[in-house]
Amino acid sequence: xxSLAIYVPRLVTIKEYFAPGHRACMGCGEALAVRxxxxxxxxxxxxxxxxxxxxxxxxxxxxxxxxxxxxxTLFENTAAVASGIEAGIKIxxxxxxYNNKTxxxxxxxxxxxxxxxxxxxxxxxxxxxxxxYICFDNEAYMNTGIQRSSxxxxxxxxxxxxxxxxxxxxxTWKKDLPAIAVAHGIPYVATACHSYPFDLMNxxxxxxxxxxxxxxxxxxxxxxxxxxxxxxxxxxxxLAVETGIFPIYEVEGDRxxxxxxxxxxxxxxxxxxxxxxxxxxxxxTISQIQERVAAKYSKLKERAARNNYQQ
Amino acid sequence: xxxxxxxxxxxxxxxEAIKLARVEAIAAYPITPQTHIVExxxxxxxxxxxxxxxxxxxxxxxxMSACLGTSAVGARTFTATASQGLELMHEVLxxxxxxxxxxxxxxxxxxxxxPLSIWTDHSDAMAIRDCGWIQIFAENAQQAFDLVLCAFxxxxxxxxxxxxxxxxxxxxxxxxxxxxxxxxQKVVDKFLPEYRHPYPLNPDxxxxxxxxxxxxxxxxxxxxxxxxxxxxxxxxxxVWQEFGKLSGSHYAPVESYKTEDADVLLLCMGSFSETAMxxxxxxxxxxxxxxxxxxxxxxxxxxEELRQAVSKAQLxxxxxxxxxxxxxxxxxxxxxxxxxxxxxxxxxxxxxxSLGGREISIQGFEELINNGMNRAKRGxxxxxxxxxxRE
Numbered sequence: 001x002x003s004l005a006i007y008v009p010r011l012v013t014i015k016e017y018f019a020p021g022h023r024a025c026m027g028c029g030e031a032l033a034v035r036x037x038x039x040x041x042x043x044x045x046x047x048x049x050x051x052x053x054x055x056x057x058x059x060x061x062x063x064x065x066x067x068x069x070x071x072x073t074l075f076e077n078t079a080a081v082a083s084g085i086e087a088g089i090k091i092x093x094x095x096x097x098y099n100n101k102t103x104x105x106x107x108x109x110x111x112x113x114x115x116x117x118x119x120x121x122x123x124x125x126x127x128x129x130x131x132x133y134i135c136f137d138n139e140a141y142m143n144t145g146i147q148r149s150s151x152x153x154x155x156x157x158x159x160x161x162x163x164x165x166x167x168x169x170x171x172t173w174k175k176d177l178p179a180i181a182v183a184h185g186i187p188y189v190a191t192a193c194h195s196y197p198f199d200l201m202n203x204x205x206x207x208x209x210x211x212x213x214x215x216x217x218x219x220x221x222x223x224x225x226x227x228x229x230x231x232x233x234x235x236x237x238x239l240a241v242e243t244g245i246f247p248i249y250e251v252e253g254d255r256x257x258x259x260x261x262x263x264x265x266x267x268x269x270x271x272x273x274x275x276x277x278x279x280x281x282x283x284x285t286i287s288q289i290q291e292r293v294a295a296k297y298s299k300l301k302e303r304a305a306r307n308n309y310q311q
Numbered sequence: 312x313x314x315x316x317x318x319x320x321x322x323x324x325x326x327e328a329i330k331l332a333r334v335e336a337i338a339a340y341p342i343t344p345q346t347h348i349v350e351x352x353x354x355x356x357x358x359x360x361x362x363x364x365x366x367x368x369x370x371x372x373x374x375m376s377a378c379l380g381t382s383a384v385g386a387r388t389f390t391a392t393a394s395q396g397l398e399l400m401h402e403v404l405x406x407x408x409x410x411x412x413x414x415x416x417x418x419x420x421x422x423x424x425x426p427l428s429i430w431t432d433h434s435d436a437m438a439i440r441d442c443g444w445i446q447i448f449a450e451n452a453q454q455a456f457d458l459v460l461c462a463f464x465x466x467x468x469x470x471x472x473x474x475x476x477x478x479x480x481x482x483x484x485x486x487x488x489x490x491x492x493x494x495x496q497k498v499v500d501k502f503l504p505e506y507r508h509p510y511p512l513n514p515d516x517x518x519x520x521x522x523x524x525x526x527x528x529x530x531x532x533x534x535x536x537x538x539x540x541x542x543x544x545x546x547x548x549x550v551w552q553e554f555g556k557l558s559g560s561h562y563a564p565v566e567s568y569k570t571e572d573a574d575v576l577l578l579c580m581g582s583f584s585e586t587a588m589x590x591x592x593x594x595x596x597x598x599x600x601x602x603x604x605x606x607x608x609x610x611x612x613x614x615e616e617l618r619q620a621v622s623k624a625q626l627x628x629x630x631x632x633x634x635x636x637x638x639x640x641x642x643x644x645x646x647x648x649x650x651x652x653x654x655x656x657x658x659x660x661x662x663x664x665s666l667g668g669r670e671i672s673i674q675g676f677e678e679l680i681n682n683g684m685n686r687a688k689r690g691x692x693x694x695x696x697x698x699x700x701r702e
Contacts, residue, residue: 043514043517044514045514046384046512046513046514048380055523056523059519059521059522059523060522060523060525061522061523061524061525061528061532062522062528063522064519064522066517066519067517068514068517069512069513069514069517069518069519069520070512070517070518070519070520071379071380071383071512071519071520071521072520072521072522072523073376073379073403073406073410073521074376074402074403074406076372077372077373077376077379077403079373080368080372080373080374080376080377080380081376081377081379081380081383082380083366083368083373083376083377083380084336084338084366084376084377084378084379084380084381084382084383084384085380085381085383085384085512086380087336087364087366087377087380087381087386088335088336088364088380088381088382088383088384088385088386088388089384090364091335091336091362091363091364091381091386092335092384092385092386094362095335095362097385097505097507098384098385098513100513100514100515102513102514119369119370119373120369120370120372120373120376122369123368123369123370123373126369127366127367127368
């Protein structure tokens, strides 16, 4: 298997749809994820992008990084805009005024997905529009200066959940967006990370083939917000997966697949110690988090194993 | 050209206009008193009478957001709302006009909470005054039908490309059965050709829509928007003229009623103009020199037409159906701003009334005009008065 990996990159297009020259921070995991997503999507797409880092770094009038049709309107309405685009294409195709098999893609950050855009997302998933919703989760409002979101992990210090003498930072557990997407009964839900590019691109390809809504949740390492050296982006993403903090899996209908599994998970300290946002955590808090991560991971593993057994 | 007269609810007349306009995408969310429009449209789509995508969204914010999407790919787009719904879509309205997407919307005007009121006034319309849309007021079901049809022609004109609202007073127009003459499909097809957006979202020719405007370019984009909205008046006039020829219904930005010899003019907007007309008839019959001005085009504001319409009057009584709490009533302050630079201009008396659906009768307008004349005589022009308050 490993020797094949040398050839796999050659199967990926050299064409860039997310052009260089954008203004993302050094080591931005989200920009990398967007680039990979766009490569996998190809040209027959229309992107609706929420307000956030990606909109700001890629579109200062009159320049643009987008080689594909792209629209940004507001923060909370991306799924609704994507609904409209999909519906518009449908009727225009029916009337013979549109001749392109186009996939509609909504992109938003974790704030735009888990918080302010939650209702619009739920509505669009429930209505069954044929589109892909991608959440680029960097675990806080990075564009406005690292404020906590409902997707910020327990214990992380942000500017609105700062660690202090009487606080450990974020005191709530990360909202499980993929599980909520699954609860809508949509055909395809997956998690991915830019540190596993081929897994990520495979999932995008799968989502393109789905007829109906799909939801892809991509952990996007943010060196600026996580207080992490900018050359450690890929490693941090891998550690999030290897520690079981961010499991990589997919759900097709009822079927769960753990795409990357490890005989033994690494301790979460390996992941935490790279990052300034967790530096203040006590041994006790870390073991509390460790327990929860292990429990969640084994539950997921059981669920995936049940599928295999049924098979 | 027109069909025979039929009795029809205002909302249904609007739905007929949408069907005749061959609208391609409708985003719908229920809110009283707008809901009959989208219910009727749902029936048309369900019965195959209208080939459109009907998106039953989960909020008004998403309704207008979905409209951004349908319009950006080039589909003819309609939605309707009222009151709180309009307020919920507030920020999206600015995006629609800023992106120059020719969405057409009907607003069944209704008061704003609190206290909750489902009844009509113009508070919702005034709250979105500056959103950069073309805004037109209808006075009855026939006008609502006509003006909604015209709205598509105006909005989609390539020199305009601006979203357009047709305001109808909730219940008075939306729920009242009136006699309406529709147009035949072939007449509408000729008047309203197929819509093609010049730069739609399409992979064959990628465009970036909604890029952010840093300080060196934001002002220029807003100036361009302002110029486009002002210049849209030429197209509005042209379209209404053409529509008049084919339907016999003639519209103007400012419409006068029996103002020839009038020294005193009442100015209204929306359905109450019809009641006010009857008051004017009665008072003229009694020998009083009074007339009526109806403001039809609210945005772009028809400054020249207004100045022309009131040029011979000595007193102008402005009737607002909304408050600008803590400030001057919105329509009146606009009128004052338009007339202030003129050397000779009428005195202006300002009234606010009929908030949250409170009725005004023919006699009520008569009293209001007399009250206005008395106040002018006493020189009490500096403050507005809320009429009919029980104290």
